[in-house]
Amino acid sequence: MDFNQRPFTVIWETTRACDLVCLHCRADAIPDRNPYELTTQEAFRLVDMICEFGQPYPIFILTGGDPMKRPDIFDIVAYATQKGVRVAMTPSATPLVTREAIKRLAEAGLVRLAISLDGSTPEIHDSFRGVQGSFAHTLRILDWCSEFGIETQIHTTVTKHSLEDLPKVADMVAKLGIKLWALFFLIAIGRAARPEIRRLNISPHDFERVFNWMYDLSKSAPYDITPREGYHYRRVMLQRRAQELGVPVEELLKEVLEKSLRPTDVVPSKDRPKIVRAPMGVNDGRGVVFISHVGLVQPSGFLPLAGGSVREKPLAEIYRHSPxxxxxxxxxxxxxxxxxxxxxxxxxxxxxxxxxxxxxxxxxxxxxxxxxxxxxxxxxxxxxxxxx
Incomplete structure (x- = not known):
């Protein structure tokens, strides 16, 4: 895929409203919705803009805040599905996510649901998410997704709060039947920019330690494992693989770069998950595009600069041509x-x-x-x- 022309994923911040009070919240979410959020019709138009990139369409990820704060979320999922767009969602583990809601999402065509798990115990997870009972509800949500046939993935934020607990979380994830475990490495934006939260960030040397642990885990884990905003894991992967093969890492790097220049088939098949992992090279603004709750088009949800607004220009034009x-x-x-x-x-x-x-x-x-x-x-x- 030519990431100068089309993204691999389109992420839409459906709202900044959320009933959790997570310590690190990128959106600095509040309970009430912003009246200037994209409307239902504007959301449908956004889906149409995604289709303008051509097939295979980018994966459409609904995030927040909490997408479940929007009553029209089921209609948006259904509209995108009818257009042939694969839709994933990252709701918050609040009472808004009920068994009936999961059933409705499945009927609307939701392909995958991602939920956060930031500790192996209620005490660790709930203290980070700011609401008691979030851990238990997360597990209920995963059970309901399994019941109604929605693929699932787990998101875990890597901080000093969770660092030493990661092996126990990995053991939990292995028993949950999920497709992918994504480890998010903290970016100092939103609430995470506060001094007391910045101090939760792990050291650069701890990044390397976690990356090497992830690589070892990937060999035996019954799920895929990937970092978010930890792109240098790809370098560690190649270094470790070259070491195992007994070849110079430069040789392996050349092979990977040559393969990346050829078109990649990202259409799901019966032998693969419906949502496939992003290929190497995807990065902020390079294969990823983020649309804010008010329509601003950003390279990432963690990079608060905009190349334009979908209320003023087509998404493809902004992605391809904005400075x-x-x-x-x-x-x-x-x-x-x-x-x-x-x-x-x-x-x-x-x-x-x-x-x-x-x-x-x-x-x-x-x-x-x-x-x-x-x-x-x-x-x-x-x-x-x-x-x-």
Whole structure:
């Protein structure tokens, strides 16, 4: 897929309303909906815009806030399904998600539901999510999804709060029959930008430790495992795989890059999940596009800069041609270590984290400890390397 022309996933922040009070909430959610949110008809138009990218259509992810705060959410899922768009949703584990609601979502055509699990016990999870009973309700929701045939995935935020508990969460996930476990690495935005929450962020060395643990786990886990805003995991994967094969990592990297240049079949088959994992190279604004609750088009929900509004321009036009999106996909403009890194085409670093920490989304990912081979050369050598 040419990520300059089409995204792999389109994420829509349906609302910022939510009844949970999670410590790290990106949206800094509040209980009540914003009257300027996209209307039902505007949501239908957004689906039409997704179809304008052509088949296979990007995966459409409904997030929030809590999508269940919108009474029209079932109609939106049904409309997208009728258009042939695969729809996933990330609701909050609140009383709004009932067995009947899950049944209605299944009937509307929802393909996958993702729910957060931030600890292996009610005490750990509920203290992070801010509401007692959230842990128990999360497990009920997963049971209902299994009953009505909706694929499921688990989201876990990796912080000091959950770091040492991850192996126990992994054991739980293995017993739940889920398709994918996504580990979210904290970005200092929304509530997570508060000093007391920033301190929950793990160290760059802990990133490497978790990545290596994830790689080992992936060999035996009965589910897929992937990071979010931890793109340098791809470098660790290649390094570990090259070591196991006894080949230079450069050789393996070349092979991966050559394969990524060929068209990728992302249409689900009977032998694969209906929602398939994103290929290497997907990054903020590069294969991913985020639409805010009021229609602003951003490279990521964690990068609060907009290339335009779907109320004013078609989504494809903004994604393909807005200066923000064109620049963020141009890895020749990456700065610092990321700019000369031999792994940048499959990684690229978190543009959201670079912006949150430095104010410049083209700076190096400040939580990557890798030292590229070209780093430390003369300025002339570095400039030459960055251009090749």
């Amino acid at each position: 923000l999106f064109v620049r963020i996909r141009d890895y020749s403009q990456l700065k610092g270590k990321c700019g000369v890194c031999e792994f940048k085409q499959i990684c690229g670093g978190s543009r959201s984290r670079a912006y949150a920490v430095t104010g410049d989304y083209m700076r190096s990912d400040p939580y990557c400890i890798y030292r590229p081979k070209a780093w430390g050369k003369s300025k002339k050598e570095v400039a030459t390397t960055a251009q090749t």
